[in-house]
Amino acid sequence: MNLRERQHAFAVALGMGAVPEGVDAHGMAVYANNYRAQLRACLREAYGKTVLWLGDDAFDANASRYIDRHKPSSWTMDAYGEYFVQWLENAYPADAEVGELAWLDWHLRRAFSGPDAQPMEVHDLVADDWENVEIDFVPTLRFRPMLSNAVAIWRALADETPPPPVVIVDAGVGARVWRQGLSPRFASMTADEATCLDLALAGASFGEICAALGRTHDGEQTARIAGGCLGAWTAEGMIRGLRR
Numbered sequence: 001m002n003l004r005e006r007q008h009a010f011a012v013a014l015g016m017g018a019v020p021e022g023v024d025a026h027g028m029a030v031y032a033n034n035y036r037a038q039l040r041a042c043l044r045e046a047y048g049k050t051v052l053w054l055g056d057d058a059f060d061a062n063a064s065r066y067i068d069r070h071k072p073s074s075w076t077m078d079a080y081g082e083y084f085v086q087w088l089e090n091a092y093p094a095d096a097e098v099g100e101l102a103w104l105d106w107h108l109r110r111a112f113s114g115p116d117a118q119p120m121e122v123h124d125l126v127a128d129d130w131e132n133v134e135i136d137f138v139p140t141l142r143f144r145p146m147l148s149n150a151v152a153i154w155r156a157l158a159d160e161t162p163p164p165p166v167v168i169v170d171a172g173v174g175a176r177v178w179r180q181g182l183s184p185r186f187a188s189m190t191a192d193e194a195t196c197l198d199l200a201l202a203g204a205s206f207g208e209i210c211a212a213l214g215r216t217h218d219g220e221q222t223a224r225i226a227g228g229c230l231g232a233w234t235a236e237g238m239i240r241g242l243r244r
Helices: 003-016 025-046 048-054 056-069 084-091 096-112 150-159 191-201 206-213 219-235
Strands: 134-137 142-145 174-180 183-189 239-243
Touching (some): 025 048, 025 056, 025 096, 048 056, 096 150, 096 183, 142 191, 150 183, 174 191, 219 239
Antiparallel strands (some): 142 174
């Protein structure tokens, strides 16, 4: 067995909790324990507010089961835990706030180390033909519909204040995460803003966004909502540019 084959056998055995041929069982147990402890610590660091919400025992139990089924596959540990949000959503199907807190934890962390981009300034928000303008967002932006008040719970946990009770929120609302300058940001969104952002991220033009809003709002409301979203997104550093 050459070195590459031996390394592969060791990695496979480590993931399976086995002892490869020619390796001391006691030493392997120590190594395996340290390996799992490092992965669990990585998850705890990435999902800090989720740890506080679930408690140490419940979080660590889920982390251990996740580690059993998900081996590191990247050169950096920053990427480990990518599928833990989905894991928790499946583990707590009746508790929407758990997966949503985890989603906020994960994407705020990823936004911090995400790709740089120069956002446009508000005074550059001009176009000759708004009907056909598409919006180019910074690459750290992430969005999802929300079922609970997880954003308020996350803020309270971050501020070390008692979190509010779980509340099921109105249909259609959402949350967004991005980085403004060097700081990860997040915000709740009304159903109207969530509709606008969802369409914009899918490549809809500003005219198409206004047309979608016009199905439930009059012309004045449509202009106010669409224009307000565009102005706020620009001021908050979410927009990289306009495509025509």
